[in-house]
Amino acid sequence: MSSRSNARIVRFLLLALFLISCGYILSRGSTYGGPSGLNIKDGQKATEVANGPSKQGSGGKNSVSNEPVKPAAPAEDVSSSPKDSSKGSGLSSDSPTEKTSVDGKVKATFVTLARNSDLMSLLGSIRQVEDRFNRRYHYDWVFLNDEPFDEEFKAATSALVSGTTKYGLIPKEEWSFPEWISEEKAALTRENMKNIIYGASKSYRFMCRYESGFFWRHELMKDYEYYWRVEPDIQIYCDIDYDVFKFMKNNNKKYGFTITLPEYKDTIPTLWDTTKKFIEQNKQYVVPNNLLEWISDDNGKTYNGCHFWSNFEVASLDLWRSEAYRAYFDHLDHSGGFFYERWGDAPVHSIAAALFLQKDQVHFFNDVGYYHVPFHNCPISTETRLKKNCVCDPNADFTWKDYSCTAKFHTINNLPRPQGWEKFAG
Numbered sequence: 001m002s003s004r005s006n007a008r009i010v011r012f013l014l015l016a017l018f019l020i021s022c023g024y025i026l027s028r029g030s031t032y033g034g035p036s037g038l039n040i041k042d043g044q045k046a047t048e049v050a051n052g053p054s055k056q057g058s059g060g061k062n063s064v065s066n067e068p069v070k071p072a073a074p075a076e077d078v079s080s081s082p083k084d085s086s087k088g089s090g091l092s093s094d095s096p097t098e099k100t101s102v103d104g105k106v107k108a109t110f111v112t113l114a115r116n117s118d119l120m121s122l123l124g125s126i127r128q129v130e131d132r133f134n135r136r137y138h139y140d141w142v143f144l145n146d147e148p149f150d151e152e153f154k155a156a157t158s159a160l161v162s163g164t165t166k167y168g169l170i171p172k173e174e175w176s177f178p179e180w181i182s183e184e185k186a187a188l189t190r191e192n193m194k195n196i197i198y199g200a201s202k203s204y205r206f207m208c209r210y211e212s213g214f215f216w217r218h219e220l221m222k223d224y225e226y227y228w229r230v231e232p233d234i235q236i237y238c239d240i241d242y243d244v245f246k247f248m249k250n251n252n253k254k255y256g257f258t259i260t261l262p263e264y265k266d267t268i269p270t271l272w273d274t275t276k277k278f279i280e281q282n283k284q285y286v287v288p289n290n291l292l293e294w295i296s297d298d299n300g301k302t303y304n305g306c307h308f309w310s311n312f313e314v315a316s317l318d319l320w321r322s323e324a325y326r327a328y329f330d331h332l333d334h335s336g337g338f339f340y341e342r343w344g345d346a347p348v349h350s351i352a353a354a355l356f357l358q359k360d361q362v363h364f365f366n367d368v369g370y371y372h373v374p375f376h377n378c379p380i381s382t383e384t385r386l387k388k389n390c391v392c393d394p395n396a397d398f399t400w401k402d403y404s405c406t407a408k409f410h411t412i413n414n415l416p417r418p419q420g421w422e423k424f425a426g
């Protein structure tokens with residue numbers, strides 16, 4: 001063989017090597033880019049956070065009450081699904097659009113309040129959130145508990161979460177009776193309410209008070225702007241092919257929900273009067289263009305009970321950190337209704353969101369597909385369900401049923417209803 005043809009072969013091999021490298025780089029980029037157009041920077045950042053030294057640092061800096069963090073799944077685990085790359089068609093028409101764009105990742109986390117004994121019920125929730133959404137975005141996950149998490153809980157949850165996991169202990173004073181509450185009167189209330197769901201439960205009341213007034217103050221939540229609350233035993237029915245946190249931020253949304261319904265009135269006999277007293281003294285906190293009409297059918301005289309079901313929340317932490325909400329929570333807390341009645345965090349959050357946010361800052365995530373016993377959110381549009389690989393029955397969807405408050409939310413916000421919604425009402 002001549003030296004000329006040898007040189008040609010070498011040049012050919014070099015060119016082939018170059019092309020293979022380009023192909024490799026591009027394929028990694030497109031996997032991270034994903035269907036929602038997430039740029040490659042996101043993937044790189046997420047990987048660093050998950051595997052790099054800063055991860056250990058963020059776990060370590062959290063003091064006594066907060067336990068260290070375990071490394072998350074390697075990047076390959078979250079980027080190798082063939083479905084991801086085959087479906088990269090950008091935001092579908094059913095997905096919310098992102099008006100402006102945020103560079104990089106939003107400071108956001110999942111948050112779950114749970115007992116060690118909730119572990120088995122929680123694993124399925126995490127797996128679904130990861131498979132449907134987070135394996136592409138690697139957001140962190142904060143777990144909070146009134147008792148220390150055990151090793152089994154930490155190992156099993158960390159194994160599933162593709163972002164950084166953090167485990168926090170709730171300070172005793174946030175999970176006990178405040179000094180102004182009579183424990184005797186609280187015990188009597190529990191006795192009298194034993195025929196009402198969770199009416200006899202002390203821990204459920206601590207939980208509702210904690211979710212209303214404290215989770216967002218936890219040391220581990222300080223680094224974040226947005227959160228997504230996840231509970232045990234939920235289901236996510238559809239692919240979420242865009243970054244919900246970016247969507248929230250870019251569109252100035254502060255509170256997102258999937259299911260609404262009226263509260264059981266016996267749990268909140270004085271919640272509205274207590275709220276009205278607060279508003280009378282603090283009119284400055286109520287914003288124009290709010291959702292009062294959604295929570296009251298008589299311009300504020302009475303509460304109709306409508307609330308966002310708070311076992312799913314994608315929201316801005318600034319809403320709860322605001323002066324308005326802190327003052328509102330203090331007012332409610334001192335009135336005693338978390339213990340002398342059985343106020344849920346759902347009506348408390350919802351009333352605050354309805355009064356302290358403009359109505360267009362609240363978002364209905366109709367496309368998520370969600371279940372928490374006993375209600376389903378399942379997109380009734382066949383096109384949406386097919387596009388997003390939903391696994392739910394639209395006939396079970398609660399959104400358009402008479403008992404739901406979501407139709408009213410559409411009316412007040414002037415939102416279009418999906419075609420054929422009437423067939424799912426009743």
Ligand SMILES: Nc1nc2c(ncn2[C@@H]2O[C@H](COP(=O)(O)OP(=O)(O)O)[C@@H](O)[C@H]2O)c(=O)[nH]1
Binds near residue numbers: 118146204231
């Ligand atoms: N750490 C802790 N978490 C709790 C306790 N009670 C409830 N939770 C959590 O609080 C959330 C709401 O409780 P859940 O039993 O699902 O109430 P439901 O959805 O209203 O029926 C879930 O994430 C539970 O895991 C408790 O006593 N301790």
Ligand SMILES: [Mg+2]
Binds near residue numbers: 231232311372
């Ligand atoms: Mg629950």
